[in-house]
Amino acid sequence: MNYSWSRPEDRIECRAGGRVLFADTIDHWDNAVRRLLDFDEARGQAWVERVLASSPRPFPDCGPEEKIAALCQGTQAFFGIEQDAEPWSASDYAALDVFGLKADRLWVRGVGRELGVEVIGPVGIEHGILVDRATRQPARAPVYEEQYFEGKTHGLGYGNYLAQSDWRMEKSRRYVRRVAAIAQFIGRPTGAGTRLLDMGSGYGFFRAAAAEQGWQHEGEDVSAYAAKAGVEIFGFPTFVGTLEQFAAQTDATYDVxxxxxxxxxxxxxxxxxxxxxxxxxxxxxxxxxxxxxxxxEMEIFDRHQHSLKLEHLHYFSPASLCHLAERVGLVPEFTTTESHLLAGFLGPHLASIRQQLRGSDLFFAASKP
Structure with a gap:
C-alpha cells in the first residue's frame, strides 16, 4: 500500500486510499513520540506504516483489540523482536527477596539492545526487578551527573534536559494540579503554606510550579549537577545526598x-x-x-518499551505499590494511570486503557495515619 504524509496546520497525518489512517498533533509527534522512542522523522513514519500494514482492514475501521493486535504485531516486527528460546527458571533467583516474596516470573528479557539483563519478580504482586543475567544479582544504578541529564549515551538518561524546559515546566504545573486534586479528593486539601519535600527534584521545575501556588518547598537529589542547575535556573538550594542523609539532618515534617x-x-x-x-x-x-x-506499552514494545531503562532498577504495578506502602505503614489512598504515546493510533480508546490501569505511568498516593 502506498502511504502519504502531510502536516496540515498543527497535525501530522498518514493517508492511504484517500483516508486518514493515522493522525497526531505535531507537538506530540515531535516532542513525545519521536523523543521517547528515539526516532528521527523517517524512522517514526516507517514504524507507523509497519503497524498500519499489520492491520487486517483499514485501521480506522478496526475495534480497539484489533488495533492493539496490529500495534503488537507491527511494532515487534519493526524492531525485529523474537522470543528468546533460552529457558527461564525461578530457581536461578531463589536467594533473591523482593519485598518478602520470591521471584517466580520473567517479565521481559533485555532492555533495548542490551540483552544481558532481564526483569523478573513476584507474579502475586506484579512487581519487576532488573537483574544481571550473568551474576543473577540486581543491577546497579548509574552515576546521575551531567552525562545523565544532558549526554547522548544511547539508552541512558534524558539527553538535552534543559532544552525541554518549556515542556517540563508545563508538565510540572500539571502535576501540581494533580497532587492538589488527589489531596482534595481524599480529604487532605493543600493550599498556601503547604509544606512540600520533592525527592529527586532535579533541576527544580516541580518546585517552581509548587511555589507559584504558595507552597513552601525543599528538595533533595543525589546529583550535584542537577542541584547546581536548580540554583542557576530558579535560585533554589537543594540538599545533595541520599534521602537517609537528608532525614538525618532535619527535624522537619512535611504535608506532601x-x-x-x-x-x-x-x-x-x-x-x-x-x-x-x-x-x-x-x-x-x-x-x-x-x-x-x-x-x-510493555505488551506492545516488549524490551523496547521506552520506560525500560538500565537505570530503572524496579518496575511497579498498582498491586506492588499497595503492597510496599502497607509494609512501611502507609495507607494506599489513590491510584490512576496516564497514557499518551499511542494517541495517534488509539485516540479515544486511551481513556478506557487508563481506567483499566494499563496506562504507561502510575500515579499513586498513600497517607500517613
Missing part, C-alpha cells in the same frame, strides 16, 4: 512528599519509603509517579 520518576531508581524501595514515612506529618501524603509494569 513527592517522588516523581524517582522510586524506580532506588535499589531498596522499601527502606526508602520507610524513611519517607518518617518525614511525613500525621495525615501527610506521599505522591509518586513511576512506570507501570502492567502498561499496554
Amino acid at each position: 512528599v513527592t517522588l516523581f520518576d524517582t522510586i524506580e531508581h532506588i535499589a531498596d524501595p522499601e527502606a526508602f519509603l520507610h524513611v519517607v514515612a518518617g518525614l511525613l506529618a500525621p495525615g501527610g501524603l506521599c505522591v509518586l509517579r513511576t512506570p507501570n509494569l502492567r502498561a499496554l
Whole structure:
C-alpha cells in the first residue's frame, strides 16, 4: 500500500486510499513520540506504516483489540523482536527477596539492545526487578551527573534536559494540579503554606510550579549537577545526598512528599519509603509517579518499551505499590494511570486503557495515619 504524509496546520497525518489512517498533533509527534522512542522523522513514519500494514482492514475501521493486535504485531516486527528460546527458571533467583516474596516470573528479557539483563519478580504482586543475567544479582544504578541529564549515551538518561524546559515546566504545573486534586479528593486539601519535600527534584521545575501556588518547598537529589542547575535556573538550594542523609539532618515534617520518576531508581524501595514515612506529618501524603509494569506499552514494545531503562532498577504495578506502602505503614489512598504515546493510533480508546490501569505511568498516593 502506498502511504502519504502531510502536516496540515498543527497535525501530522498518514493517508492511504484517500483516508486518514493515522493522525497526531505535531507537538506530540515531535516532542513525545519521536523523543521517547528515539526516532528521527523517517524512522517514526516507517514504524507507523509497519503497524498500519499489520492491520487486517483499514485501521480506522478496526475495534480497539484489533488495533492493539496490529500495534503488537507491527511494532515487534519493526524492531525485529523474537522470543528468546533460552529457558527461564525461578530457581536461578531463589536467594533473591523482593519485598518478602520470591521471584517466580520473567517479565521481559533485555532492555533495548542490551540483552544481558532481564526483569523478573513476584507474579502475586506484579512487581519487576532488573537483574544481571550473568551474576543473577540486581543491577546497579548509574552515576546521575551531567552525562545523565544532558549526554547522548544511547539508552541512558534524558539527553538535552534543559532544552525541554518549556515542556517540563508545563508538565510540572500539571502535576501540581494533580497532587492538589488527589489531596482534595481524599480529604487532605493543600493550599498556601503547604509544606512540600520533592525527592529527586532535579533541576527544580516541580518546585517552581509548587511555589507559584504558595507552597513552601525543599528538595533533595543525589546529583550535584542537577542541584547546581536548580540554583542557576530558579535560585533554589537543594540538599545533595541520599534521602537517609537528608532525614538525618532535619527535624522537619512535611504535608506532601513527592517522588516523581524517582522510586524506580532506588535499589531498596522499601527502606526508602520507610524513611519517607518518617518525614511525613500525621495525615501527610506521599505522591509518586513511576512506570507501570502492567502498561499496554510493555505488551506492545516488549524490551523496547521506552520506560525500560538500565537505570530503572524496579518496575511497579498498582498491586506492588499497595503492597510496599502497607509494609512501611502507609495507607494506599489513590491510584490512576496516564497514557499518551499511542494517541495517534488509539485516540479515544486511551481513556478506557487508563481506567483499566494499563496506562504507561502510575500515579499513586498513600497517607500517613
